Amino acid sequence: MAIVTISTHMGRKVARLHNLREPKVTDKEPHIRKDGHHEVWLDIAPEKAYKAIFGKAVERYNNRQTREDRKVTDYYKQVCSDSKKAPVYEVIVGVYPQAGTLSDKEQRAILFEYAKGWKEVNPNMRMIGCYFHADEQGAPHIHLDYIPVAHGYKRGLDTQSAHIRAIEEQGFRTQGKTTAQMAWTRSENERLEHICKAHGLQVTHPQREKGSEHLQTKAYKAQKELENIEKSIKRSESVAKRAEKVATDKINELADLEEAQHMILFVTKARTFNPDGSIRAVRDDYSAFCEKRGFTPIQAEKLNGELVEDIEDYSFHLE
Numbered sequence: 001m002a003i004v005t006i007s008t009h010m011g012r013k014v015a016r017l018h019n020l021r022e023p024k025v026t027d028k029e030p031h032i033r034k035d036g037h038h039e040v041w042l043d044i045a046p047e048k049a050y051k052a053i054f055g056k057a058v059e060r061y062n063n064r065q066t067r068e069d070r071k072v073t074d075y076y077k078q079v080c081s082d083s084k085k086a087p088v089y090e091v092i093v094g095v096y097p098q099a100g101t102l103s104d105k106e107q108r109a110i111l112f113e114y115a116k117g118w119k120e121v122n123p124n125m126r127m128i129g130c131y132f133h134a135d136e137q138g139a140p141h142i143h144l145d146y147i148p149v150a151h152g153y154k155r156g157l158d159t160q161s162a163h164i165r166a167i168e169e170q171g172f173r174t175q176g177k178t179t180a181q182m183a184w185t186r187s188e189n190e191r192l193e194h195i196c197k198a199h200g201l202q203v204t205h206p207q208r209e210k211g212s213e214h215l216q217t218k219a220y221k222a223q224k225e226l227e228n229i230e231k232s233i234k235r236s237e238s239v240a241k242r243a244e245k246v247a248t249d250k251i252n253e254l255a256d257l258e259e260a261q262h263m264i265l266f267v268t269k270a271r272t273f274n275p276d277g278s279i280r281a282v283r284d285d286y287s288a289f290c291e292k293r294g295f296t297p298i299q300a301e302k303l304n305g306e307l308v309e310d311i312e313d314y315s316f317h318l319e
């Protein structure tokens, strides 16, 4: 199971040409891979969207005006020139793997679900653009552009483009240190988290943990470490088994050797009665025997020493 962090970054900066991958703009953006994948899920020009959303309100307002100069001719332009407002807002949504992996396809599915569910929970935030970018450095993400729509104004148009009012109309209120905007952002994060969980992902909140590594991530890493340790134990066990076999072979070889020693002693006994036989001759025979059996010089020397002692003992008894 992959562990991810999520983010819904809300902002007033909308770069439609970047989102649409307009070459004039993206040619100057080196972080975009030319051969990368991107999709346009929805794209309505803001001017057009403003006419569709506020056209009727503009009409109602203009019909009430007696003075021609008070009539609204272009509501979009009016909002653009209002320093307190942005005509279009944007949320950048991403799912970022912290441990484990997540395919582009899976990321796309989650983000698509998020975008698809937008309309139902955000009736006041009219989506006019949605762009899937899997061609930038880092994880795939979407840019979701929307126009905030608030109703019930007594002054000016009865329906206006107004971010905070639109959020409040959706039921979010400022409470203590939590602003309506923060509450709404949190609710969108929870919605995304819910989708991630439905896709079998674990979601961590490193920022809530104030930069410390999340316990779930730690647990995941510990689990992986344990698996690695288990693997290395298995490897050690098979090494031990092989070593045991080598040891058994060596013991068998030593048993053979002991037998050979007895044989040599037997030969020595025979040579004692032979005027040409000597201890030295037996020792040379034995050295050759060790060499043939593949013993190291030290092993051979040690055994040799023992053998000589044995032979000397034996000779003594014979006298």
Ligand SMILES: [Mn+2]
Binding pocket: 133, 136, 141, 143
């Ligand atoms: Mn992008």
